[in-house]
Structures are given as C-alpha cells and as structure tokens.
Amino acid sequence: MRYKKIxxxxxxxxxxxxxxxxxxxxxxxxxxxxxxxNLAATILKIGEGRVLSTEMxxxxxxxxxxxxxxxxxxxxxDTVEAVGLAQGALAANIISVxxxxxxxxxxxxxEEEE
Amino acid sequence: MAKRKLKYRIKRRLKKKREPKxxxxxxxxxxxxxxxxxxxxxxxxxxxxxxxLGYMILSGGDFINSFYMTVITIGTIGYGEVVxxxxxxxxxxxxxFLSLMGIGIFTxxxxxxxxxFFKEDIIKLYKAxxxxxxxxxxxxxxxxxxxDKTSAWLAQSLKKRKIPFVVVEARQSALKYIQEHxxxxxxxxxxxxxxxxxxxxxxxxxxxxxxxxDDATNIAVIVTARLMRPSxxxxxxxxxxxxxxxxxxxxxxxxxxxxxxxxxLATRLAAYILHTSSAFISDLFDRIAFGEESDIDILExxxxxxxxxxxKRLRDIDxxxxxxxxxxxxxxxxxxxxxxVTGETPxxxxxxxxxxxxxxxxxxxxxxxxxNPDKVVV
Numbered sequence: 001m002r003y004k005k006i007x008x009x010x011x012x013x014x015x016x017x018x019x020x021x022x023x024x025x026x027x028x029x030x031x032x033x034x035x036x037x038n039l040a041a042t043i044l045k046i047g048e049g050r051v052l053s054t055e056m057x058x059x060x061x062x063x064x065x066x067x068x069x070x071x072x073x074x075x076x077x078d079t080v081e082a083v084g085l086a087q088g089a090l091a092a093n094i095i096s097v098x099x100x101x102x103x104x105x106x107x108x109x110x111e112e113e114e
Numbered sequence: 115m116a117k118r119k120l121k122y123r124i125k126r127r128l129k130k131k132r133e134p135k136x137x138x139x140x141x142x143x144x145x146x147x148x149x150x151x152x153x154x155x156x157x158x159x160x161x162x163x164x165x166x167l168g169y170m171i172l173s174g175g176d177f178i179n180s181f182y183m184t185v186i187t188i189g190t191i192g193y194g195e196v197v198x199x200x201x202x203x204x205x206x207x208x209x210x211f212l213s214l215m216g217i218g219i220f221t222x223x224x225x226x227x228x229x230x231f232f233k234e235d236i237i238k239l240y241k242a243x244x245x246x247x248x249x250x251x252x253x254x255x256x257x258x259x260x261x262d263k264t265s266a267w268l269a270q271s272l273k274k275r276k277i278p279f280v281v282v283e284a285r286q287s288a289l290k291y292i293q294e295h296x297x298x299x300x301x302x303x304x305x306x307x308x309x310x311x312x313x314x315x316x317x318x319x320x321x322x323x324x325x326x327x328d329d330a331t332n333i334a335v336i337v338t339a340r341l342m343r344p345s346x347x348x349x350x351x352x353x354x355x356x357x358x359x360x361x362x363x364x365x366x367x368x369x370x371x372x373x374x375x376x377x378x379l380a381t382r383l384a385a386y387i388l389h390t391s392s393a394f395i396s397d398l399f400d401r402i403a404f405g406e407e408s409d410i411d412i413l414e415x416x417x418x419x420x421x422x423x424x425x426k427r428l429r430d431i432d433x434x435x436x437x438x439x440x441x442x443x444x445x446x447x448x449x450x451x452x453x454x455v456t457g458e459t460p461x462x463x464x465x466x467x468x469x470x471x472x473x474x475x476x477x478x479x480x481x482x483x484x485x486n487p488d489k490v491v492v
Contacts, residue, residue, distance in 0.1 A: 028175040029167070036163040043156050047149025075177045 004044075005104075011041035012056075012100055015063065016093040023086050026079050031086070035067045038089070041096070052103045056096055063092035136303060136313035137246040144239045150230050154223035161188055161216040168208050172199030188216030242302075246313055249299050252278055253318045259305040259335050260326040261288045264354075264375070266295055268323060280314045306334040308342065316342050321350035324369070329360045333367060340368030413476045414445070415483050417465045423487050429457030431490045437479040439471035 015037035022030040042064055045057040066089035074082035134142075165184030170177055179197040186193050187209060195201045200209060230236065255278035258265050265281065272279045281292060281300040292300050303310040305326065316322070322339055324332045332353050343349035346368075353369040355361035361372035417423050423431060433439050444452045447464030461467070469479060482489055 028177055029170065032163075032167060032170065032177060036159070036167075039159055040156065043152055043159060046152050046155070047145050071177065 063089040154226040158223040257322040324353040443468040
C-alpha cells in the first residue's frame with residue numbers, strides 16, 4: 001500500500017469536496033479546512049520531479065492563491081467575492097484531481113509492464 | 115498489432131536506457147534536496163491549522179484573531195489572550211496543549227527549513243544548473259579537460275583573446291583554484307563520461323584540450339570525444355602525452371595533435387641557446403606565434419576552391435596596399451612551404467596564404483578574403 005499516495009490524494013480530494021460544500025453553503029470552518037487541506041496537498045507535492053506532479057503542484061498553487069485571499073475577504077465581510085474566488089479555486093482543484101487520476105492510471109500501466 | 119506493440123516496447127526500452135543529461139541529474143538532485151522541507155513545513159502547517167481551528171471554535175468563528183493567537187502562541191511571542199474564549203477554562207487548557215506541541219514544532223521547523231535553504235549543497239546545485247544552462251548556449255568554444263597550472267595559463271590566454279571555454283575537472287580540490295582564477299564556465303565531473311562532454315557542449319564546440327596528467331585517462335577522453343565528433347577538421351583535439359610513442363598513439367586514436375610538454379620546453383630552450391646572438395628575433399617569432407606580441411600577428415588564410423583569387427599573382431591583389439598586410443609565405447596543398455614569395459607568385463587552389471600584419475588589419479583581411487575576395491582583385 002502506498003501511504004504517501006493515500007495521504008496526498010486524501011488532501012486533494014478533501015480540498016475539492018470541502019470547497020464544493022463551502023460554495024454551496026458558505027461556512028467559515030469549511031473555508032479554513034479547504035485552505036488547510038489545499039496547503040497540505042501543495043506541500044506534499046513539493047520535490048516531486050515527474051512532469052504530472054509538477055503540473056499538479058502548479059494547479060494546487062493556483063488554488064492556494066485563490067483560497068487564501070478568499071479566506072481574508074470572507075472574514076472581512078464580503079461573502080459573495082469569497083465564494084467567487086472559491087469557485088475559481090474549484091476549477092484548479094478539479095484539474096488537480098484529473099491529473100491525479102491520470103497519474104494513477106499511468107503508474108498502474110507501468111506496474112503491469114514491469 | 116503485435117508488431118506495433120513490440121516496436122512500442124523497444125522504443126520504451128531505448129528511451130529508458132538513454133543516458134540522462136548532467137543538467138537533468140543536477141535538477142533531480144536539486145528537487146530531492148527541496149523535498150526535505152516537506153516534513154517541517156507540514157508539521158508547521160498542522161500546528162497552525164489545529165491552533166486556528168481550535169480558537170475559531172472557542173471564539174465562534176473569528177478566523178483572523180484565531181490565526182493571530184496561534185501565531186503568537188507557537189511563535190513564543192505571547193501578547194496575551196487576544197481572542198474571545200481563550201480566557202475561559204477550555205481556552206486555557208487548549209492554549210497549554212497548543213504551546214507544548216506548537217513551540218517545539220515551530221522552532222524545529224524553522225531551524226530545519228533555514229538550514230536546508232542555506233545548506234551549501236542547494237546553493238551549489240542551483241549555481242551549477244544555472245551555469246549548465248549558460249553552457250548550452252555556447253557555440254564555437256573550447257573544452258579544457260583537467261585544470262592544473264598549464265590549463266590555468268591556457269585559460270588566461272583564451273580569456274585574453276576572448277575565446278569562450280569550459281573547464282571540465284573531476285577533482286573537487288581544483289574548485290578553489292577555478293574560483294580563484296575566475297573561470298566563468300566549469301563542470302566538476304569525470305571528463306571521460308559522455309554525459310559530461312555533452313553538457314560541456316561538445317556538439318557545438320570548436321575543439322578540446324585534454325590535460326588530465328595521466329596518459330590512460332587522456333586516451334579515454336580523446337576516444338570518447340572523437341566518437342562523438344568524428345571529423346578532425348570540424349573538431350580539434352589537442353592533448354598532452356608523456357612520451358613520443360604515446361603521443362603517436364593519441365594522434366592515431368583521434369587527437370589532432372598530442373604534445374610532449376618536456377620535449378616542447380626543451381626545443382624552445384635549445385632554440386634560445388642556438389640563437390643567443392639573435393635572441394631578439396627568435397624571441398619575437400616565439401612571441402608572435404604564441405600570441406604574446408600584441409602589435410603584430412600571423413594568420414593563415416585558406417584559398418577556397420572557386421575563389422576569384424585562384425590564378426591571380428600576388429601583385430594583382432597587392433594586399434600590402436589594399437589591406438595593409440603582407441603575404442610572407444604560401445603553404446601548398448601538399449604541405450610544402452614557399453617562403454620566397456614575390457609579386458609574380460601565382461595563387462593556386464588549396465593554397466594557404468600566411469599573412470603578417472597588425473591584428474586589426476589581419477582580422478579585416480581574413481573577413482574580406484573569405485567573404486568578399488572580389489574587392490581585392492584588381
């Protein structure tokens with residue numbers, strides 16, 4: 001069992017799901033958890049040399065740069081703007097998940113060949 | 115279908131066995147070094163998240179103050195209980211646990227992250243990657259394999275003549291001298307490896323000097339380089355050898371010229387001894403030949419086939435008048451040297467004109483004679 005993959009995928013999916021639930025019903029805790037999960041996913045991707053991993057790191061950084069301002073804007077009172085930023089981050093989160101799936105499928109093929 | 119699958123598999127295998135470029139190896143090492151910051155960062159992130167969420171629950175969702183309270187707690191600043199709910203019993207229990215867990219995590223993480231970033235390896239790797247990228251853009255340069263006192267003199271001469279060069283040296287101890295002598299491009303790797311030579315830009319280089327102090331190593335480098343650049347006319351390899359016999363072997367194996375340093379020095383000294391009465395002249399020729407004379411220089415200009423110079427007499431082109439340079443000899447295609455040239459001497463196809471003059475006039479003459487020889491034909 002690949003624990004590293006489980007942890008990374010957990011944070012990627014966690015940030016996607018909490019982001020969706022924040023967009024659907026804005027809630028301060030969910031936004032903080034989304035940011036935390038997304039930051040954890042970004043940190044876990046640092047130092048991965050493969051092409052797809054770097055793509056994933058890039059999309060994760062994009063999501064961070066949407067979510068962190070969203071967090072401050074939300075607590076300063078502008079919920080609509082915060083939700084808008086979170087929607088932008090959602091696009092990046094979806095891309096992260098897609099890349100993660102592609103990477104998993106490719107690594108499964110490589111394993112089979114070996 | 116099966117054939118295609120087989121082809122695909124072979125392609126994959128070949129791809130897998132491709133020797134990685136040095137820059138790729140360095141980049142991988144750099145990424146691996148960066149990977150070390152993941153754990154301390156994650157620890158710090160966890161402490162901050164737990165603290166912020168905890169204070170948010172206590173205060174009923176005040177994020178900004180909760181985050182601030184966490185930072186001042188684990189950062190050992192401790193301005194006081196700035197968030198609502200932290201002064202309660204539950205708040206103080208939480209703060210106590212957060213401090214016990216967070217202060218250790220914070221100090222350890224920051225120390226580790228700072229150490230990783232300032233560790234010499236990361237800085238060295240970054241500089242090496244940057245240098246390799248710059249080397250990739252070089253063209254028409256020389257590669258100097260081995261850095262000793264001779265190579266240092268050679269590097270100085272090349273620098274003076276603005277000829278770009280890359281030093282390849284395996285000994286880490288040479289780094290000090292390379293940096294002291296302000297060598298712009300260097301690679302600290304084994305020079306006989308293909309990946310090293312590729313990274314030194316052998317495909318686009320003009321030549322190479324092999325000076326590794328040991329005949330066997332020199333031969334290994336010459337052979338590797340010659341296999342990568344087979345033409346002796348396009349890529350010059352100059353090497354050092356300990357004996358005449360080794361020099362011959364090196365030339366057979368791919369070197370354009372292998373020199374025996376002791377013999378070279380002895381010959382030059384003998385020339386001084388033999389011409390003691392005319393020391394100025396022999397020294398002058400030496401200085402011209404070795405580029406130590408800045409006002410005068412000698413240059414070889416080859417007459418290309420089909421050039422309008424072919425068939426003309428030296429008088430017809432009168433280089434002394436038109437380009438302010440003098441033809442002092444002509445080297446014929448068979449290697450013989452005609453040193454008694456006059457105005458009547460004809461220029462033939464394959465001749466090499468040996469021209470004498472001021473460096474700036476010589477450069478101009480070389481450009482005109484090679485690119486636009488019609489200009490000088492009367």
